[in-house]
Amino acid sequence: MKRELLEERFDYILDNNLIAEIFEVGTFKKYLTNDIIIDIDQPLTHIPLLLDGNIKILREDKEGNELLIYFLEAGETCTMSLTCCMGTTKSKIRAVAEKDSTLIMIPVQKMQNWLDNNSSWRNFILESYQTRFTEMLETIDNLAFMKMDERLYKHLKEKSKLHDSSTIIVKHQDIAEDLHTSRVVISRLLKQLENDKKIKLSRNKIEIL
Known part of the structure; x- marks a missing residue:
């Protein structure tokens, strides 16, 4: 094998x-x-x-x-x-x-x-x-050159592709560490992306729409 x-x-x-x-x-x-x-x-x-x-x-x-x-x-x-x-x-x-x-x-x-x-x-x-x-x-x-919200959305799409799933199991803190920023910033931007209908948030889970 x-x-x-x-x-x-x-x-x-x-x-x-x-x-x-x-x-x-x-x-x-x-x-x-x-x-x-x-x-x-x-x-x-x-x-x-x-x-x-x-x-x-x-x-x-x-x-x-x-x-x-x-x-x-x-x-x-x-x-x-x-x-x-x-x-x-x-x-x-x-x-x-x-x-x-x-x-x-x-x-x-x-x-x-x-x-x-x-x-x-x-x-x-x-x-x-x-x-x-x-x-x-x-x-x-x-x-x-990219604003943090653009970097975040690009990062989420890359992780979605890697896991071959539109749903990502991940903590906000883990994303913050990947992107070298704070969890508070990531949580705020994720909520913004959800309001823009680009993602759907639930506990430790993000769905790319």
Whole structure:
């Protein structure tokens, strides 16, 4: 079952021999919702390939406040952890399971060897960097140019897409932490969105209309 899941997620870009090697050298891990997968300042010996679920990638300021950078979906990897691995530095990000997730963890040494010797892996990593770079630019644009109500509504639609449901189970405080603002602000803006007929609120639940 694990081999089939690995092939299903990555056979579109990785060659069969590499998938077989990943299966042999990788370690399968399961994480529950809100589990920390990679933490800030953690030495990185493995990189994750996400097989199932969703992961949110966060940065932290000097006061310990978190800011959401981007989400990972099945079939993707975290390029910020790749960069740390290549530079043999500690993690600059926190990776948290957005929902129950299955990963395969690959030793850093293998990743570096494949970059030199396997074109399918090299193309996968380059495409991952391009995707993440675009998403981080969007995050910067959101912070610089979008009003908080626009950022909030965009965030809710992204979470709805990730969970493949128009109904999101989430606390106002969790949204506030993702968007680096206060719960009071989020609660007020959610009520405004509800008045605008864009969402429907209930206890720890938001429905996108």
